[in-house]
Every structure is written in structure tokens, then in C-alpha cells.
Amino acid sequence: MNTSPSSREFLLGVRDELPILLGVIPFGMIYGILALSMGLEAAAAQSMSYLIFAGSAQLMTVQLVGAAAPAAVMIITGFVINLRHALYSASVASYVQHLSPAWKGLLAYLLTDEAYAVTITHYRQEGELGHKHWYFLGAGLALWTSWQISTAVGIFLGAQVPASWGLEFTLALTFIALVVPQIRDRPSILAALTAGLVAVIAAGLPYKLSLLTAALAGIVVGLWSEQKWK
């Protein structure tokens, strides 16, 4: 086995990503199942997993397909949901500054919530920066591979899961699992409460435009309360 510093870092990244995959694999399968139930073809459902490669945006897009939303609404909604990745990008920027444009492009493509969580911890540890981008690559590729495979399994299973199981409810549960740990201070509580309330009040708007309205209201209230109680 090759034990150069780069391959050691790569394998370490893969290994550290493994526990997270436990939560990602069911999520990918749920996406695959839901995509078919909302009327997407198998080829499109699978392709979305490498074109967008972001679970919550993919699940939302699939829901909007089900709601027959116009293309512009789907694109704007997907963009807003994925805006959080700019935060991760800002956070890792200084660590990858020395890399070639090709490396930067590759790592940016692999910069998901789950790969970021593992990689940033590794970057913040002591040690030389030299080969840590291989760790990033290992964690990112481990996630990418399992996302593609679990999507395919979901698509395969999708045809056999009856609608009466209410599996689409796993979408709400997955988002609860993702968002609740992030709510830990007054501004984030107020942002969440506002977004939830406005989403219900504005529910009458067409094409789930209530989502964008509510998200915007939540962000503004979060910012406002952060300024106020700083």
C-alpha cells in the first residue's frame, strides 16, 4: 500500500467521514424515493445528485416539481437554500489559498455541509498545511460516492414504496434534524420563529413563494436581534 503523506491524508479524510455517512445514506435514499414520487424520471433524479449535489436543495426542487412551480421559482429557491455554502467557502478559503485553480474548483464542488464539518475540524488542528487538501478530497469524495449510490438505491426502491407510508414526512424530519442543533441563541431562535410564522401566514402565495418570503423575514429578524442584543 502506498503510504505517501498525501495518500495517508486522503484515507484519514475518508475514515473521518464514515460516521457522518450513517445519516447521509438514508437521506440520499429518501431523496431518490421522493424524486420519483413527484414525477421525475430516473435519469433526471440521478443526475440532480451530481449536478446540484446538495440534499436539502434537491429535496426542495423535487417538491417544487410536484407543485408544478415555474422554472424561475425553482432556480431562485435552490439558490437561496444553497447560499449557506458561501459561509463554508469563506471559512476554508485561507487554507486552500496556495492550491492551483483546478484543485480549488474540485474542492469547491465537494464543499457540502458534511464534508465541511469534518474538514474544518482537521484544518484547525495543529500540523502542517502541506497535504491537508488530500484530507478534504478524501472526505468530499467519500460523501460524493455514497450520495450517488444512495440516490440510485432510493430510485430503485422508489417504485416499490406505497404512498400510504407517508415517506415524504421524512423530509420534514430530516430538516428538523439539520436545523435544531443550529438554533442555540436568541437571534437564531427569533429567526426560526419568524420564518415559521411567516411561512404559515404567507402559505396562500402561489408556487411556494411563501418559502422565500419567510426565509427573508427570518434572516432580517435574526440580523436585527443580533444587532440589538450584541
Next chain:
Amino acid sequence: MEVSIWIVMAAIGTLTFLTRLSFIALSGRWEAPPLFRSALRFVPIAVLTAIVVPELVMHTGTLDLSLTNARLLAGLLAILIAWRTRNTVLTIVIGMVAFWVLQIIIK
């Protein structure tokens, strides 16, 4: 429809990639204003909550805050589990089992 979904996916994919690349590509040349960075923190919280809450309280299209709403009860249980354990798998599994059991009881 079949053509347009591919355009939509390509557009979201491109925008997502550019978002992920943004600061990596700009590193050292542009610092984001603090207000922008603060706003980003609230994006996932606001977006995900705005998706979840209507799913729990108005799945059928009208507001239902009663104790016969299985989605609301199972959702509240899932929120409690997510808050106490921060465990994704546990939250989804217990929430889903609770949803199925409640549906049987309420019927």
C-alpha cells in the same frame, strides 16, 4: 417539462458551484462585509424552518393545531430529540415511527 427540468438542474448546479467557489476563488482579494457574514448564518435556519413548519401544521392546506394532527405531534417529538441528542438518524427514525403509530391511534 422534461427539457426544462434539465435546465433548472443545470442552473441550480451552476449557481451552487459558484456559491461554493466564491470565497475560495476570491481568497485574499475581497473580505465579505460583517453584515453579510452574519446574514449567512441565518440562511439555513430561516429556510429550513420555513419548509418544516407548514409541513407540520398545514399539510392538508388548512391550519391544524389540534391533537389529532399526527404530523404536528411527531414533529414536536422529533424537535425534542434533535435538541437533546443532536443525532440525525435517531431524530428521523423516532419521528417516523411516532408518525406511523400516531396515525394508527388517531384513526
